[in-house]
Amino acid sequence: MSKQEPLSGSIGLINFEQPLADQMVLYNTIAASGGVANMQLFQPGANLPFISADETKGVLVAFHKYEGYIEGESDEDLNTIANLREYRDRVAGRHPNLEVMVGSLSAVPLEMKQAxxxxxxxxxxxxxxxxxxxxxxxxxxxxxxxxxxxxxxxxxxxxxxxxxxxxxxxxxxxxxxxxxxxxxxxxxxxxxxxxxxxxxxxxxxxxxxxxxxxxxxxxxxxxxxxxxxxxxxxxxxxxxxxxxxxxxxxxxxxxxxxxxxxxxxxxxxxxxxxxxxxxxxxxxxxxxxxxxxxxxxxxxxxxxxxxxxxx
Missing domain, CATH: 1.20.1640 (Multidrug efflux transporter AcrB transmembrane fold)
Incomplete structure (x- = not known):
């Protein structure tokens, strides 16, 4: 993994019926995570590859700042995934229209370890x-x-x-x-x-x-x-x-x-x-x-x- 590979290539399915302010809470929380270097944010109505054709779903791509193979950094990378999922589970009850899924290659080792x-x-x-x-x-x-x-x-x-x-x-x-x-x-x-x-x-x-x-x-x-x-x-x-x-x-x-x-x-x-x-x-x-x-x-x-x- 390099520093510019996605932490989560499909970090969320975002329903745009949800107020943008609620989605910004998610964005700001992820941005503040210790394992995230930078992100590319969806923009409702914009013609971006991260938005579905009907503008009902979008993808928020987060880039991690750890190499993943250096001692200690691999654990930090996995911890970031776990922290994002923990936050998602906490806010799920307050935002019923906002469905968030955290995945991609960085999540595979964590899921394998748990399984x-x-x-x-x-x-x-x-x-x-x-x-x-x-x-x-x-x-x-x-x-x-x-x-x-x-x-x-x-x-x-x-x-x-x-x-x-x-x-x-x-x-x-x-x-x-x-x-x-x-x-x-x-x-x-x-x-x-x-x-x-x-x-x-x-x-x-x-x-x-x-x-x-x-x-x-x-x-x-x-x-x-x-x-x-x-x-x-x-x-x-x-x-x-x-x-x-x-x-x-x-x-x-x-x-x-x-x-x-x-x-x-x-x-x-x-x-x-x-x-x-x-x-x-x-x-x-x-x-x-x-x-x-x-x-x-x-x-x-x-x-x-x-x-x-x-x-």
Whole structure:
């Protein structure tokens, strides 16, 4: 965005049956906003491109004074949009014939942010609860699914932290050939990365725990089951993780920041999950839990459901 791009290309639908003095209140309020540099005002009866042919609708174009990409200015730009909409809502009751709509490109990030993060907590809760219930019946355990979802969340939050260090604080940005540090994560990144990372982490978890469960059913010794399960799956998990890390790191060197952010984030997540968490933390916790890992009340055990989930 440049300083001469419209803050709102369609800031209002103006009914000219409304007294001009009432419309001037709107104009003066917008002009006084801290994020507006200058405006082009509609003129009733004038032959301007901002006026409809029947002179019942007009457009007030406001130009913002922020670049939008410099640290702090992007937030100011969004705040200006929010302030204008707040004012519009306050005056709507006093001016029933004046319909005002605030939009255009500067409003898109604000609306995306609101749409995404309004439902983000619910998406996390539903994903975690659904995963816990499915893996509980599949593993035949109360404790292991809880451990699984908590460690998955650990992978996600650790990845968020590293992304903030690189893309917000600029630490190590030069290694990824980032010339201009964005100063913040992209609006869509947290949600999309959460879904992908949580799914990939759960895939490794199910592969490992199912193998350990088979060994436990065969020998009845939890320590032996962990050792055998790790021996038979550890190499596969490491090799699969390495392949995915190499693929995602290829995207991390893209010149497009959104691809770079996703690629680096997924590579970091796979590295953390396939090495530190699956091959170190998971077996260590299961060793501490002992036979409690496999405790499952008989009244919850539904053989046909477990078979369906495993198949």
């Amino acid at each position: 995404i993060f309004e439902h983000f907590p619910m998406i996390v809760v539903v994903t975690v609860l659904t995963t816990y219930l499915l893996t509980m019946f599949s593993f035949g355990s109360l404790l292991l699914p809880l451990k699984a979802v908590l460690l998955n969340l650990l992978s996600v939050t650790a990845t968020y932290g590293i992304l903030i260090l690189v893309f917000q604080m600029g630490i190590g940005a030069g290694l990824l050939q980032i010339e201009t540090v964005p100063g913040a994560l992209l609006i869509v990144s947290p949600l999309i990365l959460f879904c992908i990372i949580f799914g990939l982490s759960m895939d490794y978890e199910i592969f490992l725990i199912n193998r350990i469960r088979e060994e436990y059913d065969a020998c009845g010794d939890p320590d032996e089951a962990i050792a055998q399960g790790m021996e038979k799956t550890g190499g596969i998990i490491t090799n699969a993780g390495l392949i995915m890390i190499l693929v995602f790191m290829g995207f991390a060197f893209s010149r497009i920041i959104v691809i770079k952010e996703f690629g680096f984030g997924l590579a970091v997540a796979i590295f953390i999950d396939a090495t530190i968490i699956r091959l170190m933390v998971v077996p260590a916790l299961m060793k501490l839990f002992g036979k409690a890992s496999w405790y499952f009340p008989k009244w919850l055990d539904i053989p046909w459901l477990r078979k369906v989930l495993k198949d």
